[in-house]
Amino acid sequence: MKQVLVDMDGVLADVYRQFQLYEERETGKQINLEQLVGILELDAFPNGKKHVTSEGFFRTAPVIDGSIEGLKYLNEKYNVLIVSSATEFPQSLTEKVDWLHEHFPFISWKQIILCGEKKSIRGDIMIDDHPKNLDFFEGKKIIFSQPHNGLLKSDQYKRVNSWQDVMSVL
Amino acid sequence: MKQVLVDMDGVLADVYRQFQLYEERETGKQINLEQLVGILELDAFPNGKKHVTSEGFFRTAPVIDGSIEGLKYLNEKYNVLIVSSATEFPQSLTEKVDWLHEHFPFISWKQIILCGEKKSIRGDIMIDDHPKNLDFFEGKKIIFSQPHNGLLKSDQYKRVNSWQDVMSVL
Numbered sequence: 001m002k003q004v005l006v007d008m009d010g011v012l013a014d015v016y017r018q019f020q021l022y023e024e025r026e027t028g029k030q031i032n033l034e035q036l037v038g039i040l041e042l043d044a045f046p047n048g049k050k051h052v053t054s055e056g057f058f059r060t061a062p063v064i065d066g067s068i069e070g071l072k073y074l075n076e077k078y079n080v081l082i083v084s085s086a087t088e089f090p091q092s093l094t095e096k097v098d099w100l101h102e103h104f105p106f107i108s109w110k111q112i113i114l115c116g117e118k119k120s121i122r123g124d125i126m127i128d129d130h131p132k133n134l135d136f137f138e139g140k141k142i143i144f145s146q147p148h149n150g151l152l153k154s155d156q157y158k159r160v161n162s163w164q165d166v167m168s169v170l
Numbered sequence: 171m172k173q174v175l176v177d178m179d180g181v182l183a184d185v186y187r188q189f190q191l192y193e194e195r196e197t198g199k200q201i202n203l204e205q206l207v208g209i210l211e212l213d214a215f216p217n218g219k220k221h222v223t224s225e226g227f228f229r230t231a232p233v234i235d236g237s238i239e240g241l242k243y244l245n246e247k248y249n250v251l252i253v254s255s256a257t258e259f260p261q262s263l264t265e266k267v268d269w270l271h272e273h274f275p276f277i278s279w280k281q282i283i284l285c286g287e288k289k290s291i292r293g294d295i296m297i298d299d300h301p302k303n304l305d306f307f308e309g310k311k312i313i314f315s316q317p318h319n320g321l322l323k324s325d326q327y328k329r330v331n332s333w334q335d336v337m338s339v340l
Contacts, residue, residue: 003290087267087279087280087282087283087284088280090264090267090268090279093263093264093267093284094260094261094263094264097257097263098260101260108286109257109258109260109286110257110258110286110287112285112286113257113283113284113285113286113290113291114257114263114283114284115282115283115284115285116278116279116281116282117280120173120283120291120292121283121290121291121292122290122291122292
């Protein structure tokens, strides 16, 4: 059975929506995603660096549309590992696993890897929104569309725009 | 540069000492390590399962003798990754990274992996006290002596009894 590495932020967790909500709560201003194309998340939101280290940010993140059904599908067909860059923000670690248990209860703790860098994780297929993770990966690379990677054109990756897309590709 | 995977519990963190301290605090009884040879940690300590899920258990664990000097030595000579089975106990995750930052400040967040199972982590050398982790590993296997693995005799692993031993082997 092939092993699929599935990213969390930007693939399962809707961190853009969460940044928007936090920003609006703090400043009263709405930030439009169209103006953030090609900019990394933490540079795109004025208070992003503060919010990403604040308690509850990851624990209360919205779930990306279709990801529950999509991950269930993958989990029946592949060895799924959830692989998230998370050790940079220690407070996020417990929150991320609690969040996974709440929204994706069919994913066991044995299937979760929280790391700094992903280049030492083995797999056949990787679904990620960040080229920096995909570029070190030896298997099939699937890039999940998010504003920050919107300008990227590359034959290196298969682009998917939704979990519907993921299910039709895999 | 070769990549060395270094376990936390039983290699860097003295979880036996921590279990003994928690047990004594709870029951007033001292538990002798000699009587625990060949028994897995959570079966060896009467209240182990309760203590391992309690707040602060991992955050306040004592450091294994010689591990700071030993890990510093490895970190200059190898690509070191700290790889810990931790997602079974979500509360341990943030505690473990905070603990590493306190006692091993020369280890970056980029060098930390917290997982359920270690079999998808790539490396050349693994230092671990649990055969279940070493058995799936393809590189050089170094078993760090702890009471639970005391009865194990195998040519599959190089046994080390201390961080002094680690430094003379690597």
